[in-house]
Amino acid sequence: xxxxxxxxxxxxxxxxxxxxxxxxxxxxxxxxxxxxxxxxxxxxxxxxxxxxxxxxxxxxxxxxxxxxxxxxxxxxxxxxxxxxxxxxxxxxxxxxxxxxxxxxxxxxxxxxxxxxxxxxxxxxxxxxxxxxxxxxxxxxxxxxxxxxxxxxxxxxxxxxxxxxxxxxxxxxxxxxxxxxxxxxxxxxxxxxxxxxxxxxxxxxxxxxxxxxxxxxxxxxxxxxxxxxxxxxxxxxxxxxxxxxxxxxxxxxxxxxxxxxxxxxxxxxxxxxxxxxxxxxxxxxxxxxxxxxxxxxxxxxx
Numbered sequence: 001x002x003x004x005x006x007x008x009x010x011x012x013x014x015x016x017x018x019x020x021x022x023x024x025x026x027x028x029x030x031x032x033x034x035x036x037x038x039x040x041x042x043x044x045x046x047x048x049x050x051x052x053x054x055x056x057x058x059x060x061x062x063x064x065x066x067x068x069x070x071x072x073x074x075x076x077x078x079x080x081x082x083x084x085x086x087x088x089x090x091x092x093x094x095x096x097x098x099x100x101x102x103x104x105x106x107x108x109x110x111x112x113x114x115x116x117x118x119x120x121x122x123x124x125x126x127x128x129x130x131x132x133x134x135x136x137x138x139x140x141x142x143x144x145x146x147x148x149x150x151x152x153x154x155x156x157x158x159x160x161x162x163x164x165x166x167x168x169x170x171x172x173x174x175x176x177x178x179x180x181x182x183x184x185x186x187x188x189x190x191x192x193x194x195x196x197x198x199x200x201x202x203x204x205x206x207x208x209x210x211x212x213x214x215x216x217x218x219x220x221x222x223x224x225x226x227x228x229x230x231x232x233x234x235x236x237x238x239x240x241x242x243x244x245x246x247x248x249x250x251x252x253x254x255x256x257x258x259x260x261x262x263x264x265x266x267x268x269x270x271x272x273x274x275x276x277x278x279x280x281x282x283x284x285x286x287x288x289x290x291x292x293x294x295x296x297x298x299x300x301x
Contacts, residue, residue, distance in 0.1 A: 016089060020063045020166050020189040020301040022196075022219075023089065025071070025081040026055030027266050027293050028275075029225055030104020032076065035270035042271055054275060055295060056104045057198050057267040059221065060085040061187055063163050068094045070162060072185060072196060074124075078108025095123035095152070097168065099198060101133050101180035109140065112148045121150040125160065127170065128153070130180035156183070165190040166301070173197060174205040176240075189301020192218035198267040199223055201241045203251060211252065214259055219299045222248065224265025224274060224292070227281050231271040245274065245281075249288055260289035264297075 026032075033054035034043035046052040056075035062085065063069070069091035071081060086093055099105050112119040126134060131151050134140040143149045154160065159169040167188045175182035184197035195217040203210050214220045225242040226232075243251075245265055252260055265285065268274050273281040274292050285292055 016062070016064065017298065017300050018064050019191070020061070020065075020163075022187060022194050022299040022301065023060045023062060023085070024221075024266070024293050024295055024297045024299075025058040025060050025084055026075060026077055027268055027295055028054040028056050029267055029269040029272075030056055030075075030102060031270060032056050032104075033268075033270045033275060038270055040271065042273075042275070054268070054270075055080060059196060060089070061162065061166065061168070062089050062091055063166055064091075066163050067091050068163065070095045070097060070168075072097045073099055073105040073198075074108030074111075075104050076107050078111050081108075082111075093122075094162075095125060097125045097154070097170070097185065098127075098130055099184070100175060100177070100182035101130055102176075102199065105199075106130075106134075106140075109134075109143060109149065113139070113143055114146060114148070117148075119148050121147055123152050124149045125152045125154050125170075127156070127172075127181045127183060129177075133179050154183070156181075159188075171208075173200040175199050175201055186217065187301065192299075192301045194219040194221065194299050194301065196221045197223055199225075200243065203243050203248070205241075211255060211259075214252070214255070214262055217262065218301075220263045221266045221293055222263055223267050224248070224272070225267050225269050227272050227274055231269065245272075245285065249285070249290060252290070253288075257289050261291065264291040264293040266293040268292075 034046045055077040058073045058075050058081050061070045069085040074096050112122055135144055154170045156172045159167045169186045170183040173182050173184050187194045195213055200223050223242050224245045227245045273279040
């Protein structure tokens with residue numbers, strides 16, 4: 001059965017809410033876990049343990065009454081994640097919202113093409129630069145030309161109505177925008193709202209106060225790519241300037257407990273010790289009043 005936890009989310013059980021909700025479809029950074037080419041212990045120990053594999057970060061928006069769903073980002077795990085929202089949650093997939101043009105967030109679109117699903121006018125919601133990227137680069141432009149996808153425009157700060165009780169609003173955030181802009185999303189239901197920011201540069205680069213965003217939302221799934229700055233010793237971390245989890249916790253330290261428990265770190269790099277719920281780092285996050293997103297979690301809206 002489903003049980004309501006102190007932090008407000010519902011754990012996956014045999015039943016699902018009858019009102020709109022968000023379901024976590026994946027929690028890993030773009031390459032998943034285990035990670036291609038990684039010979040570190042974090043990956044070597046997981047190849048033979050299928051239950052330890054982590055899908056790439058994505059969330060599903062589910063409306064049980066209309067039996068419709070939407071996915072944010074088309075990841076390399078798109079087949080399994082589509083199966084989850086359509087078969088396990090018994091909905092029809094109505095559309096895909098893209099956050100940006102880094103490979104883990106759009107590469108799954110290829111499954112909509114003639115080689116796999118051969119879909120017909122699947123709605124793909126994209127910001128202006130993201131739309132241009134898809135329309136002017138192969139193989140993505142073939143999806144457009146063959147009407148496998150129908151690109152729907154998104155604009156910064158403008159809400160999109162999904163149903164009479166569901167809305168989604170994209171908002172731009174600073175990130176490495178080589179090919180497209182980057183957005184987070186606010187998803188609003190009849191009773192609650194959830195903010196989703198899987199990728200962002202340091203919080204200080206954003207003109208918006210993240211603490212205000214948290215206080216205005218019921219739940220916050222935030223970029224937790226790296227736990228700390230020593231995770232990739234041979235890499236210049238300034239080239240991948242995500243907010244470290246330890247930095248985010250320090251920034252949010254003075255928030256009331258009721259606000260901190262809204263926060264769930266997501267988009268964890270394969271090196272991130274938070275993948276292991278028994279790690280000392282994971283326990284420290286929980287002891288400080290924060291949470292770590294887990295696949296299958298449900299957030300009622």
